[in-house]
Amino acid sequence: MDYVIEMLNITKEFPGIKANDDVTLQVEKGEIHALLGENGAGKSTLMSVLFGLYHPEKGIIKVRGEEVDIINPNVANKCGIGMVHQHFKLVHNFTVTENIILGMEPTKSFRRIDIDSAAEKVKEISERYGLSVDPHSKIEDITVGMQQRVEILKMLYRNAEILIFDEPTAVLTPQEIKELMIIMKGLVKEGKSIILITHKLKEIKMVADRCSVLRRGRYIGTVDVESTTEEQMAEMMVGREVSFEVEKGPSEPQDVILRIENLNVKNSRGLPAVKNLSLEVRPGEILCVAGIDGNGQTELIQAITGLTKVESGSIFFEGTDVVKDSIRERTLKGIGHIPEDRHKHGLVLDFSLEENMALQSYFQEPLAKKGLIQPEAVREHSDILIEQFDIRSGQGSETSARSMSGGNQQKAIIAREVERSPKLLIAAQPTRGLDVGAIEYIHKRLVAERDNGKAVLLMSLEMEEVLNVSDRIAIIYEGEIVGVVDADKTDENELGLMMAGSKKGTVN
Ligand SMILES: Nc1ncnc2c1ncn2[C@@H]1O[C@H](COP(=O)(O)OP(=O)(O)O)[C@@H](O)[C@H]1O
Ligand SMILES: [Mg+2]
Structure with a gap:
């Protein structure tokens, strides 16, 4: 089989957690390969390894059959690997074209002539793949959906052949999601290969050819999407019938x-x-x-x-x-409240998990006595909730809320609110x-x-x-x-x- 990408036996650890534990991923040329897993399963970590942002403790990566050491994103770019991150990395008061060439020509960047020819090329690529992006718009004036297309253009401008999308639909409207799916299909038709990270089974059914599943950092398997039901994929992802x-x-x-x-x-x-x-x-x-x-x-x-x-x-x-x-x-x-904006109103991201668990009750017995916070009680309170609500994190009660996955942050808020009954x-x-x-x-x-x-x-x-x-x-x-x-x-x-x-x- 002709694989454009092979990640073999990859292990990547963070303090207290194996984010990737002996994971293997093989991507065929010209396919849309979905990478499916719950929040915190290790998908972004695996792709950051492929893109040279993290160096794995174990494992090797082959690009078009050849082993490479992807020590940083520049090496990834040279190998033809591009990535659209969950949070875009665009400069808001720059134009589309300026953003696209940013970092490519350090010595003579932004000379009029460079910009004009770059804009011309951006326009060409945009038309070829049906992206409809105006090279001269400022980022701050275009929609989130358009900004995502700028990120796509950025990869294509650098001649990327393997395109990684990390949960691209999370920020899009239903209409934009449909359009993105069409764009992706167009890209593979032109010979590109795509790795699509998502936990949405419907989207996988819509566009993906094959799907690899991660669970708690481990590789579970790869299936052909056409012949696999949503229920079967959900079960692989969660580890039980859903x-x-x-x-x-x-x-x-x-x-x-x-x-x-x-x-x-x-x-x-x-x-x-x-x-x-x-x-x-x-x-x-x-x-x-x-x-x-x-x-x-x-x-x-x-x-x-x-x-x-x-x-x-x-x-x-x-x-x-x-x-x-x-x-x-x-x-x-x-009145208990699980807020819409969990980062703004639900958690203090710089606090530890146990401090967040105590936010509504730290001034009451048993967490406080005579106005003094009781650290052992705060710890115990948190440990019990973590156990009861299966909140997964690297370092238990001491984990900083910021480093936790979205699903586990949400579970923490729910635990805190429900526990007060x-x-x-x-x-x-x-x-x-x-x-x-x-x-x-x-x-x-x-x-x-x-x-x-x-x-x-x-x-x-x-x-x-x-x-x-x-x-x-x-x-x-x-x-x-x-x-x-x-x-x-x-x-x-x-x-x-x-x-x-x-x-x-x-x-x-
Ligand atoms: N930079 C980091 N430092 C510490 N832990 C991290 C870091 N990045 C991810 N993790 C942890 O590694 C695990 C996998 O995370 P991630 O790859 O982001 O999952 P996914 O993308 O599948 O939601 C999670 O438990 C997460 O909390
Ligand atoms: Mg992720």
């Missing part, structure tokens, strides 16, 4: 615990985001606020949790209006960016809270999640609730129409 259906019995809702009345909230630009909104949530049910992004759901959740101030209206929690309460007061009253648990997009194993786990926890007699208020943009997890669905459109339906009496079509603004029961 159910895409959420198992739950009927809900047993009790008396209203959260009652929102005529709520008005403005967005960060001072425009009305939530308009005269009223809503009720009961213990023993999962109520989901569903809608297309940007219809006021974020502001609604922030108003309930205290992150945003309210213009007018009331938020009754157990009968008393909490609108004037601080975040801390609401927390102590029994709040009467109302608010979960805003709790599974965004997570892999199927973590998603299944989080859904189970939400249902368990419900069955435990707690109220769950879910905010989600994912149709599947909305339909599978909720008991009742409140559809939000332009800041208003346009209808509340029972999850088992509706379907994707009806929800889609309501999310686009048509009120339930009205035809127009």
Whole structure:
């Protein structure tokens, strides 16, 4: 077999963890090869090894059959390997062309004539691969999807033959994802080979020829995508059977615990985001606020949790209006929050895992006594949660939150919030960016809270999640609730129409 890339028995360690443990990856010329694995499985590490960013402790790399020592990204470039990182590395006030030639011609860079001929070449490549990028645009003026194409152009400009994409769709809209898939297919038609990192099985089914699976740093196997089901790939990835259906019995809702009345909230630009909104949530049910992004759901959740101030209206929690309460007061009253932006509102990234676990309770017994923090208690509290919620990290309680994978960061927040057993648990997009194993786990926890007699208020943009997890669905459109339906009496079509603004029961 003709492999363009062979990574053989690669081992790469970080303090306390083997991120890659004897991993082998063989990529054929002209294929789209998916690299699948849960958050933290070691995908980015393996590709960083291939791109010369990390040096492995063990293993060899062959490019077109020849062993090479890829000591840095320049060597990778010379071997024809290019990489689009999860976070783009573009200079925002430079043009597309300037970004593309950056670092290529150190001595006479940016002379007019160089730029003009470079722009011409960029235009040519862009047209050839259907990228539609204007070489003269400034990066700050173009969309994230376009910026990604600039990264692709950057690889092609350097004549890369093997293109690595690290979770390229995470930042894209559904339309942009479709376009990227078409671009990728065009690239392999022209003889390029692609390694596509993702944990989204649907995307693999859409474009990939073969798929290699990593789990906890180990190589599990490689399959032909056409003849393998999504369920089979999920099982390889997670190590057990994964159910895409959420198992739950009927809900047993009790008396209203959260009652929102005529709520008005403005967005960060001072425009009305939530308009005269009223809503009720009961213990023993999962109520989901569903809608297309940007219809006021974020502001609604922030108003309930205290992150945003309210213009007018009331938020009754157990009968008393909490609108004037601080975040801390609401927390102590029994409102738990899994925030939409886990980096901004969920974790302190420079803190250790155990400090993050104690964020909501460090001032209370047993974590503090007479106002003094008890380090052993903080450690024990964290160790127990890590065990219970299977939070994986390099150094346990001492791990810095920043170094943890997204899925495990999210598990840590959920552990902290669920452990306090709040009467109302608010979960805003709790599974965004997570892999199927973590998603299944989080859904189970939400249902368990419900069955435990707690109220769950879910905010989600994912149709599947909305339909599978909720008991009742409140559809939000332009800041208003346009209808509340029972999850088992509706379907994707009806929800889609309501999310686009048509009120339930009205035809127009
Ligand atoms: N620079 C680093 N320092 C310490 N640990 C790291 C570093 N990079 C990754 N890790 C750890 O290595 C493991 C694999 O990470 P990564 O390759 O990023 O996974 P994936 O891309 O599959 O989500 C994770 O446990 C992660 O926390
Ligand atoms: Mg990664």
